[in-house]
Amino acid sequence: MSILIPHSGPQAIYRVNPVAKLAASAVIGIALVLSIDWVSATVALAFEAVLFLFAGLGPRRFMLRTLPVWVAAVFGAITILLYGVPSGQTYFQFLLINVTDGSIELAIATFLRVLAIGLPAVVLFVTVDPTDLADGLAQVLRLPSRFVLGALGGLRLVGLFLEDWKSLELARRARGIADTGRVRRFAGQAFALLVLSIRRGSKLATAMEARGFGSDTPRTWARESRFGAREQVLVGIGVLVAATSVVVSVVSGEWNFIVGG
Amino acid sequence: MGEAGPAAVTARGWGWRHASRRDWAVRGLDLRIDAGERVLLLGASGAGKSTLIHALAGVLGGDDEGESAGGLLVDGREPESARGRVGLVLQDPDSQVVLARVGDDVAFGCENLGVPREEIWQRVGDALDAVGLDLPLAHPTSELSGGQKQRLALAGVLAMRPGLLLLDEPTANLDPDGVVEVRDAVARVLEHTEATFVVIEHRVDVWWRLVDRVVVLAPGGGVLADGHPDEVLKRHGAALAASGVWVPGHRPAPPVRTRAAGSRLLRTEALAVGRSPKLVLHRDIDLEVSAGGCLAITGPNGAGKSTLGLTLAGLIRPAAGRVRADGIADGLVPDPILWKSRQLLTRIGTVFQDPEHQFVAATVGDELAVGPRALGLPPAEIDARVGPLLERLRLGHLVRANPFTLSGGEKRRLSVATVLVTRPRLLVLDEPTFGQDARTWRELVAFLAELLDAGSGIVAVTHDTDFAVALADAELRMSARGAGVPR
């Protein structure tokens, strides 16, 4: 489970502060969300395709981790193809389904847009180590350390929960109730997991308090979270990609603002 | 090691009642522990040992979580304001790891106390040395064994340089190797520190040599016995053993068995086990289980004992080879993994290591009825089975209680009852005696012996050598990675 093992790798990207990764993907995401047109998305994707070479992922891992984005892009595009705002010539109509020139164009734009927003977000997050992220959130962004570290501590229990889930599943087969009612059984298992998780969480809270966590004493940090040149470069790249995509789209006349468009 | 020296503890008429309870967990306690003393705290389940030790660490919670009476002071101060002076190691190794890297986890307490950065890393190194954890600082904490996790927790506490070191059943959730590992680490730490030391434990023999005083808490409140270990043991050993404490020289007697093993229920053919076919833990296992016979599966952690148990139980698919349960198939194909969930009920029953994993109902009564209902038994028959079983396992008064609210021993007995109510011919038990006190242990062993005499077959995955000696007719000792060696 990658979430539990500290992440590291030879590539430069592993050493970039996660806050910068979050910021870069946020800048690109916010810019592209504002419009639904094929130009801004395509420009961003072109930049991203080059940048992904430095993302610290091999081709296989890249496809594996981003597969859900591709699937989501396809499904999103199909939805818009069938139910998009109609304009121009109509090709097919049945009940609410209405495939037109307009909906085809919107579907293509949707496909590219989901990819352009989703791919960098996923790719930048693959190399994020949760501990480094928490350090960054608390030290760089100055979010309250009690909450950041509480969340990080909770994260440590993921591995146990996965084992719990597996055991809960096997136990239901052993109890003779695994032949029918999948959704109902899912609900029962989810409830049992919540009970176990609150128990473990309460114990973890006690262990953390026993080590002085949550008192009013100002906290020190054993490791410093830095935001230096490398981080500024990454955020700068994000701004560049976002700005170029918007400018090219506006200049080409394809910019299509999402509200009131 | 303590910067301000060892801490003293004073309790005067102290008591605590949890906000959700009617009874006081501890009441009217008068106790003084001098600076530098080494104390083993004993008492029956529910005597409030854990409550006291949590209170000393200042982690019982605020006024809305319960009410206190009298006074409890560490170094003359209320424990809540003495954080950092007191270090606490808890029972569950898994719920104490806070951070992902070994070094960070040890540093956590120091950070909270505001120790300067350079000094933190110095202290982290010292603490890891003290507990004998020779690992890189970036080593993932998720890859540690139970014993290593407890030593890590101890290191995290030592790095805070406490004057009072508290251990709350630190070895109860460990296998025998882990117990020794942690005990030795504590012994080494105690040689180098002057800190006051208080430990709670069910198993007296683990700490006997490391303490100079034993305090026995009375269940109703107050102190039952207090003095030098040998004295207290001599005078109260039998009573302590009866109340569930494991006392040296008071081992539970093994039950008398009346029947030898009969016909074969199940056997394996070149079985390989693993959680998935790619991750094989063990190969070429050939074993058999007979009616009235008990097979103990033993060996170190990670050897695949539980996986083998669950594979025999028809819950995990064999990675290779076969499990053939011809003796209990009753017209079905011999491979248990191919049976329907409902068909397992009367054939193979599984008791999981953690009883909570197998609870599916909101009351104890309903919990027992789940299996019979899945079999389609008429209500009258269900009642006829559930009632006597509840009484036999001392759960009758709890029929309306929520299973999750039961004590550890009650949960274990209930989990056994839920399996027995459908009368399976073969029982698979995963660490049935794990973390149980001596009283539950005796009851469980006696009950299983009766089942064996009545012709059931039992497979028990266990670290507990006493259990294996008491019940097993055969033992399969699994080595870490490799083939099983039947004996």
Added chain:
Amino acid sequence: MHSTFTSSTRRRITYRWRVVDIVVASVLGVAAALIFFAWNQLYQPVTAPFEALLPGSQALFYGVWLFAGVLGALVIRKPGAAIFTEVVAAAVSALLGAQWGGFATIEAGLVQGLGAELIFLVFLYSSWRLGVALLAGAGAGAAMAINDLILWYPGADVAFQSIYAVSAVISGAVIAGAGSWLIARALAKTGALSRFASGRDATARV
């Protein structure tokens, strides 16, 4: 520290989070993320028929993704609990590899948590009844609908958008609202919430 026998549960409302509040809210978020993860494997065959029958109505099942915030608030009973729990759930989903990646998933969690949080704020964090839970669930559903329609379906026509929005609100109210209320009540009965006011209100002293 004095002995008192005022065991009646007259509490003043405290807004400061205790360590156990923070950690259990986090852990609920983590568990919720795993439940989302398992649900994602399960839900396609469940929702597909709805999508085919009435486009946009697949949102009727999206309430499952909203339960973390409402449940967090009902258990913890502190300002910000809905937002915090839902954001943790979202962030952990992102770390586990949710399809939308880091930023978008966390943003969605923030918006959805905010939808529920506003309702609890309107009631001044003093009512935790079923009605309030239903409204909070609906609030989360409305927030999700607005967010999704702006970000992901801006090209869809009015019929699709309306069906999607109504479905999301209904789903939020029923699954996230009533569902979380029932879960919180059942959790209290297991004794797991004994350190919380939400656990002590529901059960008599034992």
